[in-house]
Amino acid sequence: MEQVRGALLWQAVAVYLVLLAYLPAACATEWIQYPADGFATMTHYELPPNFIAACGCTTSSTNFPTAAMNQMAYGSSASYGPACGRCFNLTLLNTFNSNPPFYPNVTKSVVIKVTDLCPLSEDGWCDATPTKTNAGGHYLNFDLAWPSTSIPDDFFPSDAALYGGFFDFGVWNISYQSVSCDSWEGWNNAAALGSVADLGYTACCPDNPTGNASNTCTSYSDQNGLPPDTHTSFASIVVIPQSLWILALLLPVCYLS
Numbered sequence: 203m204e205q206v207r208g209a210l211l212w213q214a215v216a217v218y219l220v221l222l223a224y225l226p227a228a229c230a231t232e233w234i235q236y237p238a239d240g241f242a243t244m245t246h247y248e249l250p251p252n253f254i255a256a257c258g259c260t261t262s263s264t265n266f267p268t269a270a271m272n273q274m275a276y277g278s279s280a281s282y283g284p285a286c287g288r289c290f291n292l293t294l295l296n297t298f299n300s301n302p303p304f305y306p307n308v309t310k311s312v313v314i315k316v317t318d319l320c321p322l323s324e325d326g327w328c329d330a331t332p333t334k335t336n337a338g339g340h341y342l343n344f345d346l347a348w349p350s351t352s353i354p355d356d357f358f359p360s361d362a363a364l365y366g367g368f369f370d371f372g373v374w375n376i377s378y379q380s381v382s383c384d385s386w387e388g389w390n391n392a393a394a395l396g397s398v399a400d401l402g403y404t405a406c407c408p409d410n411p412t413g414n415a416s417n418t419c420t421s422y423s424d425q426n427g428l429p430p431d432t433h434t435s436f437a438s439i440v441v442i443p444q445s446l447w448i449l450a451l452l453l454p455v456c457y458l459s
């Protein structure tokens with residue numbers, strides 16, 4: 203009897219070790235894959251001048267149009283991710299939270315460089331996951347650093363007469379195009395390109411990333427085995443079904459590796 207129990211225990215240990223071998227795959231985070239051009243939402247946030255944001259781009263980058271991207275598309279839950287340094291042409295289309303929706307009679311566009319991470323939140327506009335869009339029906343949100351010395355104060359159209367003196371709709375439906383960073387306003391300003399040297403390997407801000415591994419950042423959180431910041435889904439796990447107990451054993455190891 204004791205021998206049988208011992209054999210079963212060793213069998214269980216063997217299974218556990220085999221599963222551990224597959225850990226890197228089990229722990230890899232699934233990020234949002236998005237097409238080069240498409241639709242997104244745009245919000246705006248205040249980024250103090252000369253601030254060093256998540257990617258670690260130079261402080262001078264704040265003198266030009268920049269934006270944060272929602273975490274699961276940015277590709278990392280901390281520091282830099284594959285979106286860092288990428289440039290997009292963003293065009294305002296319409297507001298949709300206002301009543302009625304607002305379709306401006308002017309076309310406003312801005313070419314931004316991604317320098318910051320907009321954390322995954324349970325109810326914000328950066329809450330999209332690979333399986334769930336945000337409240338605007340999009341997988342991408344660009345959080346524009348605005349006001350900015352490089353973007354006119356009247357960048358966001360309004361119609362105060364129609365909307366009772368209301369000027370800032372906060373959230374816009376936009377179209378985005380991936381563009382070469384040579385069309386970014388900061389391109390000809392050497393100080394605005396690259397990353398903060400002092401940060402060493404914790405910064406990654408390529409001048410003009412194309413998705414090619416030689417010029418595009420990896421995911422800092424994947425690279426360092428950081429748990430993905432997925433508190434939205436973790437919070438909803440209350441009971442672990444018996445059939446998933448072996449996965450529960452793996453979870454703590456993800457945090458340590």
Ligand SMILES: *[C@@H]1O[C@H](CO)[C@@H](O)[C@H](O)[C@H]1NC(C)=O
Nearest residue numbers: 291292293309311313381385
């Ligand atoms: C950005 O988009 C607008 C609107 O489609 C277009 O007029 C403009 O030429 C584009 N800019 C770049 C640099 O692609």
Ligand SMILES: *[C@@H]1O[C@H](CO)[C@@H](O)[C@H](O)[C@H]1NC(C)=O
Nearest residue numbers: 241295296298338339375376
């Ligand atoms: C955003 O604009 C696109 C293109 O006009 C449209 O198909 C989509 O319904 C709009 N989404 C919202 C939330 O307004």
Ligand SMILES: *[C@@H]1O[C@H](CO)[C@@H](O)[C@H](O)[C@H]1NC(C)=O
Nearest residue numbers: 306307308359360361362364
């Ligand atoms: C565009 O709309 C604004 C208000 O939304 C209005 O004041 C302006 O006259 C309009 N311009 C044109 C060219 O229709």
Ligand SMILES: *[C@@H]1O[C@H](CO)[C@@H](O)[C@H](O)[C@H]1NC(C)=O
Nearest residue numbers: 411412413414415416417418
């Ligand atoms: C990646 O970029 C490097 C340097 O620009 C280039 O030599 C290489 O051919 C590129 N590889 C691919 C797959 O595009």
